[in-house]
Amino acid sequence: xxxxFENFVLLLGTRSPRRRxxxxxxxxxxxxxxIAFEEEKYPEKEVVxxxxxxxxxxxxxxxxHEILLTADTLVISDxxxxxxxxxxxxxxxMLERLSGKTHRVETGVCLRSAKExxxxxxxxxxxxxxxxxxxxxxxxxxYRPLDKAGAYGIQExxxxxxxxxxxxxxxxxxxxxxAKLWDALLRMIKK
Numbered sequence: 001x002x003x004x005f006e007n008f009v010l011l012l013g014t015r016s017p018r019r020r021x022x023x024x025x026x027x028x029x030x031x032x033x034x035i036a037f038e039e040e041k042y043p044e045k046e047v048v049x050x051x052x053x054x055x056x057x058x059x060x061x062x063x064x065h066e067i068l069l070t071a072d073t074l075v076i077s078d079x080x081x082x083x084x085x086x087x088x089x090x091x092x093x094m095l096e097r098l099s100g101k102t103h104r105v106e107t108g109v110c111l112r113s114a115k116e117x118x119x120x121x122x123x124x125x126x127x128x129x130x131x132x133x134x135x136x137x138x139x140x141x142x143y144r145p146l147d148k149a150g151a152y153g154i155q156e157x158x159x160x161x162x163x164x165x166x167x168x169x170x171x172x173x174x175x176x177x178x179a180k181l182w183d184a185l186l187r188m189i190k191k
Contacts (some may be wrong), residue, residue: 004189005027008065008102009065010066010068011032011059013034013055013067013069014032014070016175019176023069026178026182028033032088033060037053045074051072051108051109051119053067054069055068055087055110055119061114063114064114066115067113068112070111071110072108073107073173074106075105075149077097078097082103084146084148084175095131095139098152099130099131101128102126102165104123105123105149106121107175107176109121109122109176109177111184113188118188120180122172123166124168124173124178125166126154127166135161143158145158148164154173157179
């Protein structure tokens, strides 16, 4: 157990296996909680507003030793949000759109304790090489990126063969800006 967090439990309000993996890697004790939130019904498409709305949807009172974390990640290309693809054809179209271009990934994070709420966002720019049709189809067929914004995971095959340049926090692209999160959590527990 990580000493700064030995008296706290992080409540992780996400189904994302990547976010769970990142929190585990940070050695922060946590447990996952279910939050009833239908993102597609929420009109706001700004990551901090989405993360905050998810956070406030959790109505169980927080105890003094608990901090609730919610997050939302968006992939934006040419000022258009690329959400999670509904099927393989949509995933292929998204990846064709990202091929050979720079796009941005924004993650909004919201932390709430019994005493306060802190929300912030991080932005990372990614430049992909130009993918061949075969590379895109291979990735979609073998990695099934239907649960990922923008139809890709940077930590997977497509990211390994295709990232030409990255500006900003790599882990933000996976779903959590870990360095910023760590500092925000430390500030909250030291109050």
